[in-house]
Each structure stands twice: as structure tokens, then as C-alpha cells.
Amino acid sequence: MDNSAATPAAPSRTESPAGSTGARYDAVVVGGGPAGLQAALTLGRVHRSVLLLDSGRYRNETADAMHNFLTHDGTPPAELRAAARAELAAYDTVDVRAVGAERVAPDEGGYAVDLADGSTVRARGLVLATGLRDTLPDKPGLAGLWGREAAHCPxxxxxxxxxxxxxxxxxxxAAGHLTRIMAPVASRLTVLADGAPLEADLPDGVEVRSEPVVGFCRSAGGATVTFADGSTxxxxxxxxxxxxTxxxxxxxxxxLATLPSGGVEVDVMGRTSLPRVHAAGDMAHVAALxxxxxxxxxxxASGMVAGAAMVAALL
Incomplete structure (x- = not known):
């Protein structure tokens, strides 16, 4: 039996109220990283109309590979995003637009999203998955190493x-925490105190360089550190x-309510302090963590939970 003939037609998007612009979706997902992509897939699989907005900016865009992800260890992040977008193309109720959002606001029982191209879309609910921005210590050359020779997650x-x-x-x-995690991995560990007094409880064998650090550069073996006295x-x-942030x-x-970490406060279902506004990915923070x-x-995973919770909120 050919089951394709029994597939129900995709629900159409409703027109916006008179005087407004853009289609009205069940949900708009803001952010095209793994959290947003998964939220859109979860909503699309139960035929909710969803728009995914992808600005093309990602927290891990400088990394050439992602790790600690079962079956994807070592996969380039861009490859994962491309595969996810290809999968979303199979769902008639999911739209993907390569445009960023500029403003979101409550609107007529739902939410309006103003886009960078000057248009406005409306939705009954929002899933925010826009991530965090990392501000590095102000050291020349460090930004050029970020995501490869320089990192924050062991x-x-x-x-x-x-x-x-x-x-x-x-x-x-944090130096004590990081060196204890890395002790079984590295052959040698050094804390670069950068002229500050040491506040960390270090494991045995960790070296300490107290001189101020004046720069970094990529080298054949990884990264070269230059100190104020000229040594490297x-x-x-x-x-x-x-x-x-x-x-x-x-x-x-x-x-939205936030926590001292700077993350948007969410419950275990990804729900924020506003109805039908959910958050996922590293921009969101469950207080128990x-x-x-x-x-x-x-x-x-948090994108899947937030997407499923949004389906429940839309019922």
C-alpha cells in the first residue's frame, strides 16, 4: 500500500490581521544553531507552522570541529548545520530564512518579530536560541586562536x-578547576597568573608563571605565549x-527574567517568564544547574524540549 497518498496536507499559515505585514506562524524560532534547528524540527514533525531565522552568526563558528557529541565527535559545526537544514527542507510547515531578527515584542496575543530586511513576522509563540557572546581577556593574538588553540571547555x-x-x-x-580536570590529559600544566596573585588551589605538579602576559601567536606546536620580560x-x-553575555x-x-550567570532563566521545559516564550541552548539557564x-x-536536546513544550503551550 502506498502510504504517501494518506499523508495529510500541511496546514497553511494564516494571514496577519489587516494593517500588519508578514505571515502569522505558530512559532518563530530565532537562532540557527543546534538548539534552534532542533526546536524547528520538533515543531515541524507535528505539522506546526514554524519559521526559523538564521543570522549566520554562531558562537562556535571559529572552531573547526565539535566534540563530545555521540556519533558526531570531530564533525565540523558547519557540516552539522547544513545537514540539519537539509532535513528541515522535508517538512512543508517549516520555513527557514537566512536573515536575523532585530526586535521582538508582544503583539495581539502573540509576538511580532522585526527582521533585518525590514519585514515583520508574527507568531503565537517564540523559541529564542540566539546563544551567548564570549568576551576574551584583552591579550593581543588571543582572539585569533579562539576555538582551536585557545578554548574554554575541556x-x-x-x-x-x-x-x-x-x-x-x-x-x-577557575584555574584550579581546569587544571584538575586536565591533569590526566596533559603532560605538563602551567598557570599563567598574568601578574595577579594566585587564588586557585592547584594540584601537585602544576607550574605557575607569575609574569604579565603580553600576547599570543599561533606556532607549529600550538600557541606561543609572550611575557612582559620578553621570554616566550x-x-x-x-x-x-x-x-x-x-x-x-x-x-x-x-x-525576561535572568539569572546572575547572565542566562535567561528557564524551567526544565525551557519556559521563560513570559507565556509562549521559550529559550534553548547556552543562552538559557535552569537555576538548578x-x-x-x-x-x-x-x-x-534543550531545543527538542523547548519545541515540544511549545507544542503543548499552543494546544
Whole structure:
């Protein structure tokens, strides 16, 4: 029996009220990373009309591979996004647009989204998946290493430095945490205190360079650190602790509740402080967790949960 003939027609998008512009969707998903892509897929699989907005900017865009993701360990992030968009193309109720959002606001029982191309779309609900922005320590050359020789997550990058020398920039408590995680991985660990007093409880065998750091550059073996006295030191990788903030202004525009971490506060279903506004990925933070989780796998999982919860909210 040919089951394709029994497939129900896709529900059409409704026209917006008189005087407004753009179609009205069940949900608009803002953000084209793993969280947003998965949320759109989850909504599309139960034939909800959904628009995915992809600005083309991603937190991990400087990384050449993602790790700690079962069956995708070592996959380039762009390859995963392309495969996900190809899968979404099979769902008639899912639209994908390569355009960013500029403003979101409550509108006639739903939400209006103003786009960078000057148009406006409306939806009954929003899934925000716009991620975080990392501000690195102000050290010349460090930004050029970010995502490869310089990283912040040992679960995502630590194994790639196995059996080699690894540095941690900063003298705060995070240096103790990072060096303890990396102790079984690296052959040598050095804390770059950068002229600050050491506040970290370090495991045995960790070296400390107290001199101020004046720059970094890529080298044959990884990254070369230059100190204020002119000396240099090479490491396979350098771990840093960036300051992470919301990459987009939408949480502030909507007045969503946030946590001291800077993440948008969500419950375990990805629901924010506003009805039918859900958040997913590393921009969102469940209070029971110590921090927003910076992981492609966790982001995708939270997108699925937020998408499913949005379906329930739309019923």
C-alpha cells in the first residue's frame, strides 16, 4: 500500500490581521544553531507552522570541529548545520530564512518579530536560541586562536591536547578547576597568573608563571605565549575563562527574567517568564544547574524540549 497518498496536507499559515505585514506562524524560532534547528524540527514533525531565522552568526563558528557529541565527535559545526537544514527542507510547515531578527515584542496575543530586511513576522509563540557572546581577556593574538588553540571547555577541546603542554590563563579559582580536570590529559600544566596573585588551589605538579602576559601567536606546536620580560613559552593549547553575555537583545526587549550567570532563566521545559516564550541552548539557564551548559549536544536536546513544550503551550 502506498502510504504517501494518506499523508495529510500541511496546514497553511494564516494571514496577519489587516494593517500588519508578514505571515502569522505558530512559532518563530530565532537562532540557527543546534538548539534552534532542533526546536524547528520538533515543531515541524507535528505539522506546526514554524519559521526559523538564521543570522549566520554562531558562537562556535571559529572552531573547526565539535566534540563530545555521540556519533558526531570531530564533525565540523558547519557540516552539522547544513545537514540539519537539509532535513528541515522535508517538512512543508517549516520555513527557514537566512536573515536575523532585530526586535521582538508582544503583539495581539502573540509576538511580532522585526527582521533585518525590514519585514515583520508574527507568531503565537517564540523559541529564542540566539546563544551567548564570549568576551576574551584583552591579550593581543588571543582572539585569533579562539576555538582551536585557545578554548574554554575541556570536555570539548581537552583530548586534542593529550600528552602535550597545556596552559591556563588566569589566577582565579577557575584555574584550579581546569587544571584538575586536565591533569590526566596533559603532560605538563602551567598557570599563567598574568601578574595577579594566585587564588586557585592547584594540584601537585602544576607550574605557575607569575609574569604579565603580553600576547599570543599561533606556532607549529600550538600557541606561543609572550611575557612582559620578553621570554616566550609554547603550549599545545590555552584554556581561558571568557565573560559570556547574551548575543542578542531579545531577552532584554521582552523583560525576561535572568539569572546572575547572565542566562535567561528557564524551567526544565525551557519556559521563560513570559507565556509562549521559550529559550534553548547556552543562552538559557535552569537555576538548578551551576551555569548555562556550553555543549552542542545539550543545546540540541534543550531545543527538542523547548519545541515540544511549545507544542503543548499552543494546544
Amino acid at each position: 570536555f570539548c577541546h581537552g583530548h586534542e591536547y593529550a600528552g602535550r603542554s597545556v596552559a591556563v590563563l588566569g589566577a582565579g579559582p 613559552e609554547e603550549h599545545a593549547g590555552v584554556f581561558v575563562v571568557p565573560v559570556s 547574551q548575543a542578542a537583545p531579545f531577552a532584554e526587549q521582552l523583560g 551551576p551555569m548555562p551548559m556550553a555543549s552542542v549536544l545539550v543545546a540540541a
